[in-house]
Amino acid sequence: MELLERFAAGDVDAFETLFRQYQGEVYRWLMRIVRNTAVAEDLTVETFWRMHRAHARFDPSKGNCGAWLRRIATNAAIDHLRHSRREVPLPEDLPATAQQPPAEQLELRREILRAMDKLSPRIRAVVLLALVEEQPYQRIAEALGISESAVKLRVFRGVRILRKTLSEAGVHP
């Protein structure tokens, strides 16, 4: 039996094989949205947990496991952004550059993080994926379960809100 069929039938060994095969890819996708290593690790486990719970609903004949996982991961990341919205602003624990940025650049960065925090989780995820990570619209659409034109609309809305918030803070992109 094929790996995906065995997984759909509830075989834990098949699940482990898929986990090991896709954990890196899922983690990188989540990092693009949450930008924090610890959170991305937790959400990777959460993604596979949701995948495991839904194994009976997975149709091996349709078969793109990577796309299915990206969709689950995106939903998990958006749920996380929704719940952590009022507690912490967009985290940033990516490796620092060798040179420490000057104070005004740090201030600008802070303003941008603040502006990003004003976006709804769904729009924030799209803005990060499309504008910062430059992921193709089609891939983002697939991960969110929406059309490409809906992705473009969210980017448009996100840009409008960001420009307005940044202008109010005295930053003119």
Place this chain on the structure above:
Amino acid sequence: MKEPEIDDLKKLLKDSLPPTQGAELQRDLWPAMLQRLDQRTMRVPWWDWALLATLAAALCFFPGIIPVLLYQL
């Protein structure tokens, strides 16, 4: 909104929030996954507790049903 306006903002965002390219997973998460799966096995669903509480309350208020229950068991 024009494309250049989006491009200006994109540049500003990318300068402030560097893309995560190269952010690789530093450890195997399978042990954490196994732990999560075990937690699920050990957890008692809330409705089981509710059922138990209902049964306990029924036994307290209507002790007459105890022999019926014992007969059923």
